[in-house]
Amino acid sequence: MIENRITVKSIKSPNEQGYYGKFGGAYIPEMLYPNVEELRTRYLEIMNEAAFQKEYRTLLKDYVGRPSPLYLAGRLSAKYNTSIYLKREDLNHTGAHKINNTVGQILLAQRLGKRRIIAETGAGQHGVATATVCALKGIECIVYMGEKDIARQAPNVARMKMLGAKVVPAVSGSKTLKDATNEAIRDWINNPTDTHYIIGSVVGPHPYPDMVARFQSVISEEIRAQLREKTGSELPTHVIACVGGGSNAAGTFYHFLDDASVELIAVEAAGRGVHSGKSAATTQLGKPGVLHGSRSYVMQTEDGQVVEPHSISAGLDYPGIGPLHAYLYDSGRATFLSATDDEALKAAFELTRLEGIIPALESSHALAALDQLQLNEKDTVVLCLSGRGDKDMATYMYAMEGGML
């Protein structure tokens, strides 16, 4: 296991108030204060308990199926004339990285004595991962999901229901992920003592961004060990991940944040094009602002009203990014690229035909960025394949039938 090397200069952790530079904090109404404060004062202590770590690690291994393989994708590498390793989060139980976080948070919720779990979901991956750990622990689970997303993501809705979760449609606002998040926060306000809110990404008020990043950091912890075994060095030259809220990217970047030689590449969803009015490229289009309890980049009108983004992948269809990413963007530590709907689709088919791996549409955005980088044979590229494409088959079939590919 790799040491969690926190130095004074580390940008891994926010300060006491949850700030990464000028991003983060906890912009919450007083009604949420006791919940959030309880978490803030206890999350590190609980996460550092030996018994907690043992249970978390055991579940990751025996239940989730970790470590996930680091696969040298030969034909893909040949195409880009470099070495590309895929971190196979798609092989996790439930099919994405989301479960690393929900396993951690359910154990935390148990230790806080919570008896009821709420979550928001867009594509349904986080909802499924939450419903899964609630079934595992026999805890009541309520998942808020935008009415529009419920219609778009029927298979995941069915999975959540089979797992015993109650799926509540968010009917306010634009009826998508942002509104589902609002509804989950409202539920938490109305249930201040017995409920834990499992946020699905590195967003929300402090301590969520840090807590979720720590739970996802197992991704880069494993990458370092696996790379050392395969190449003799723990450090790649490039690390690439897609960014919705930013949890798979945070987990993939985490243990490389303090290694300046490693280029961190975050890929946002450009939708139909960054300036098409149908995009989710938050760093390109957003301005600093406050959304869902933290200060970060937010896509908004001049009047500070949050705008509805667009992406072909529901998991990237979010008008904000986590405060860590806002900081990485602002400081230049990470490079932010974007890929359009069409580029992501093309990359999904390319990986499928070259490697026999059908990726999630979200992960396909990371793959699409390979085209935009100047890579050579000396580079070692690690790309987080955050999820599998089963949930996106309808979109893929539609693209094939439409003769797009």
Add this chain to the structure above:
Amino acid sequence: MTRIGELFGRKRARVLSVYSTAGFPQLNSTIEVMKALEAGGADMIELGMPYSDPLADGPVIQASSTKALENGMTLAVLFEQLKDMRRSIHIPVLLMGYINPILQYGFERFCETARRVGVDGLILPDLPIYEYETEYGPILRKHGLDFVFLVTPETSAERIRKVDMLSTGFLYAVSSSSTTGKNKDIGEQEDYFQRLQQMKLRNPVLVGFGIRDRDSFDAACRHANGAIIGTAYIRAIDKATNVDAATREFLSGIVGVEAGAL
């Protein structure tokens, strides 16, 4: 002394503050609503600045915000509407909303403009204490705006003391840990109001969230200096053809004879 300070200097009991969303039900209803509230017997007005993602509000107030935004309400439009409000509105006016639109407008510019048109204070539920103390409090003070914090039944005594030190104007006691519009029984919260009363706080206390009629108003006033009505009022004017008449009728149901006497 601020207008809010004067109000509480004059009236220590049964203070009625009414919340209404600016630009609702029509874009240009704002001033009409405020006049009707003053004429109907409200002691203070909380004008909601509509926001796309109002986390602390329930469905009724959120729907009114959505409507106001559809109507074209923005902070610039609002300040234009309020430009001459002090010619006709004499009671204290607070602006209530969420921090993001204000950050985009520019916090200092916002405070300056608010003060210039005659706004007396702000309620921003998602502006936390830490940021208030380190960044925004000094700007509010510089422009002479009161700032009102919320407390809930879950807020510790120590934190209530702290918030009481920071608040100016009054303290907003949320009657239960809930979003606006939840009808929890005020009676269940008696302990909490008594606890607040016994703390002998610097600031007057107004009870908010869940006040909807004379009974709940009376109950809230037993242990506090008054109460705030929001959701019930929004409901009352939502479908009204005559906002002025609907407002007076609504208020007479709450403050009755007193309203008639005005």
